[in-house]
Amino acid sequence: MITIQELSKQCGVSVSTVSKALNGYSDISDKTRELVIKTANEMGYFPNANARALKLKKTFNIGVLFTTHTTMGLRNDYFAHVLSAFKEESAKKGYDITFIENYIGRRKMTYLEHCQFRHFDGVCIVCADYEDQEVVSLASSDFPVVTIDYAFNKTNSIISDNYGGMKQLTNYIIQQGHTKIAYIHGVKTLVTKNRIEGYLSAMADNKVKVPKEYVIEGLYRNPVLTEELAAQLLAMPNRPTCIIAPDDQSAVGVINAIRKQGLQVVKDVSVAGYDGLESQQMIGVRLTTVKQERDNIGKEASRRLVEMIENPQETSPEKIFMKQTLLIGNSVKKLHHI
Amino acid sequence: MITIQELSKQCGVSVSTVSKALNGYSDISDKTRELVIKTANEMGYFPNANARALKLKKTFNIGVLFTTHTTMGLRNDYFAHVLSAFKEESAKKGYDITFIENYIGRRKMTYLEHCQFRHFDGVCIVCADYEDQEVVSLASSDFPVVTIDYAFNKTNSIISDNYGGMKQLTNYIIQQGHTKIAYIHGVKTLVTKNRIEGYLSAMADNKVKVPKEYVIEGLYRNPVLTEELAAQLLAMPNRPTCIIAPDDQSAVGVINAIRKQGLQVVKDVSVAGYDGLESQQMIGVRLTTVKQERDNIGKEASRRLVEMIENPQETSPEKIFMKQTLLIGNSVKKLHHI
DNA sequence: CTGAAAGCGCTTACAG
DNA sequence: CTGAAAGCGCTTACAG
CATH class of the missing domain: 1.10.260.40 (lambda repressor-like DNA-binding domains)
Structure with a gap:
């Protein structure tokens, strides 16, 4: 060299x-x-980037915290998209991306220590356990930090407006004349709670009562379980006229349940999803769903972070809500009795 | 600090x-x-990692080439899994992962130059255009390099045995008594070519003739197109008794096509997939499919690379084939007329 | 067992 | 316009 x-x-x-x-x-x-x-x-x-970093105290390297446990992390489509967009935008601005770990070889190292070790210019917490003490310390450290879908006091955060998105969807379904709208939601993370609130709020705004049995907990991206739960809903004497699935993938389960019951999708029971994935736009019907601006979230996160890095004094912590947009398909029937 | x-x-x-x-x-x-x-x-x-790197000429940092264009990269489930496993295994060995880009800010920099700039200890090419001159130079550089699903002369490569996997699947279907087996495959990448060869080889071994119309090109992860193509197959006078989809996700399209034709899945027409994703194990049938050892591929790639980095003299370029395993569901009917 | 010194590759005030 | 010198934070032969 x-x-x-x-x-x-x-x-x-x-x-x-x-x-x-x-x-x-x-x-x-x-x-x-x-x-x-x-x-x-x-x-x-x-x-030599190392020599230069040593002298300049600037590495042009951003640390990304991306927990890969269980169903989270890279193996999750949503986060994979966000990361992908974040990486591309950061490269454009001249920054590299390195993953933050909390051990290096056999040596235990907290997330924060790892960041100090590498002297990252900034940190993006894409996906992590926000209750974890190590994550909290990192977020409240002196590093410029941006968090995604979770807000700390000190950090900038990019937050997908799940409340607003779900509210839009529910309002739309109500406008089509539905009142018996069930919601099978995912595990109760913050994201899920916001969606449930959006749903309840739209119902309340329209003075529609929600039977307790209409809101049930399932799992994200699990068509099998969703099918079971949908079958339960369909077996109720007070059967819903529309079922909202945890997400587009699970919506397939709802559709199967309807068909197995000898009913027709849309004609007898309407369906809605969540995510707006192109690959799920199929199944015979075009799913009505909410599109998450995954790429924009990653991009915006990168922009914010670079802004904080390069103009530290001018930027103060902010929450940025990213709109979600309603995608109207043909899976929700217009009812005439209104 | x-x-x-x-x-x-x-x-x-x-x-x-x-x-x-x-x-x-x-x-x-x-x-x-x-x-x-x-x-x-x-x-x-x-x-300070930078100071140490400067002195030791060792960064404990691995560069990962991960093109994110179009449908590839992080947004692709297969590669996301491989990367995830690679990252975890490398962290265990004490190495960080940084993405390789070919521009840094406005400045053009080849992949190789980027690696020199950061002084990576080694490089993993997970997903890239292998015809690209920049990728070729990187692969033939002095860096320890491991490639995934593609072999250069000089590099170690971890290769998923698509030929063997597809052959196993096809053999199994033949053993169930099928002879009219159609294959809707994805775009003709190297991976696809290997699968087609595996399919053809199993058919030839069993002296089953393959009508040209039985092997048709579709797209990966596209249930809509797959449904269309499956409908064409089902409309043929010489209708297949089993259809192999490009992957598990697309298999949904095949199933829909069968149902829309007024036929019954499995009973009238059998279906098989490819990938072995848990989330796709649904749709009323348990799909017979081939499981790719995605996590093992990432892990093995990391092990090899670290081996090359730490014992450069002892390691010579090798191709490592990763087995794929047949997952037998109930989507392929056993025919009696044998 | 301990420490002074050189050096890794770069940048930047400062002197000329 | 150019260059000698100091220093970023570390490691390691070498001397004591």
Whole structure:
């Protein structure tokens, strides 16, 4: 790997001059600058990021906390998209992405210690257990931090407006004349709670009563369980006219339950989903669903973080809500008795 | 951030001694060592990775090439799993993961240059365009490189045995008495070609003729298109008794096509998938499919790479085939006329 | 067992 | 316009 000294020898100028020429200082003659740059290209010179980081105290490297336990993390489609967009946007701004771990080899290291070790310029907490003490310390550290779908006092946060999205969806279904609307929701995370509130709020706004049995807990991305739960709903004397699934994938389960009951999808029972995945737009019906702006979330998170890194004084912690948009398909029937 | 000098002042010993105590050199008295370590913990000392890297010429950082264009990359479930496992295994061995880009801010930088810039200890090419000249240069560079699902001469490669997996699946279907087996495959990547060969080879081994119309090109993870293509197959005078979908997700499309034709899944037409995703084990039938050992691929890739990094002389480029396992569900009917 | 010194590759005030 | 020098935080041969 060729260094700045070899370049300087080759060009017959001092190391300082080479450095300045390379970094575009103005007090270097055009002749020298051109010579240096030309030689650098010829010799395939590239600076050593570690040396530069040591001197500048800036690594152009962003730490990303991305827990991969169980069903979370990269293996989760939503977060994978967010990360992907975050990575692309950050690269555009000149920053690399490194994952934060809490052990390095056999040595235990907290998330915060890992960040100090690597001297990241900033940190993005994409997906983590926000109750975890280590995560809390990281979020309240001196690092510029942006969090996704969760707000700490001190950090910027990008939050997907699940409350608003669900409310829109429910309102739409009510407008189609439905009042018996059941909601099979996922495990009760913060995201889920917000969605339930959005649902209840839309119902209340429209003075529609919600029988307790209409709101039941299932699992995300689990069509099998969703099918079972939907079957229970359909077996009720007071059968709902519309069932909202935890997400688009699970909506397949609802559809199967309806068909197995000898009923027709849409005609007899309407269905709605959540996520707006292109790949799920199928199943014979076009699912009415809510589209999450996953790519925008990642992008916006990166923009915010770079802003904090480069203009630390001007940026104060903020919560940014990302709108979700209603995608109207043909899976919710318009009822006539209104 | 506290440094080794401050530690040395606090302990009343020299910087050299502190360094050695921290790094477990044997020529340090127990007393001194304990004092240093205790103080380090109290003061929350952590080494500066950049300074250390500069001196040791070792960064404990692995570059990962992970193209995120279009349908590839993180947004693809298969690669997301592989990466996830790679990341976890590497952390266990003490290495961080940083994504490789080919631009840094506005400045164009080839993949190789980026690796030189960051001084990665090794590189894993998880998912990339292997025809791309930049990828080729990286693979043939002096960096320890491991590639996934593609083999260069010079690199170690972890290759999912798609040929063998597909052959197993096809053999199983033939054993159930089927001879009219259609295969809707994905776009013709190397992976797809291997699967087609596996399919053809099983058919040939069993002396089953394959009508040209039975092998048709579709798209991965696209139930809508798959449904259309399956409908075409079902409309043929010489209708297949079993249809293999590009993957588990697309298999839903095949199932829909069968139902819409007024036929019964399994009873009239059998179905098989590919991938072995838990989330797809549903749809009323348990899909017979092939399970890809995604997590093992990532893990093995990491093990190999770390091996190359730490014992460069002992490791020579190797292709490692990862077995795929047949998952027998109930979506392939046993035919009696054999 | 301990410490002074050199050096990893870079940047930047400062002097000329 | 150019260059000598100091220093970023660490490690390690070498001397004592």
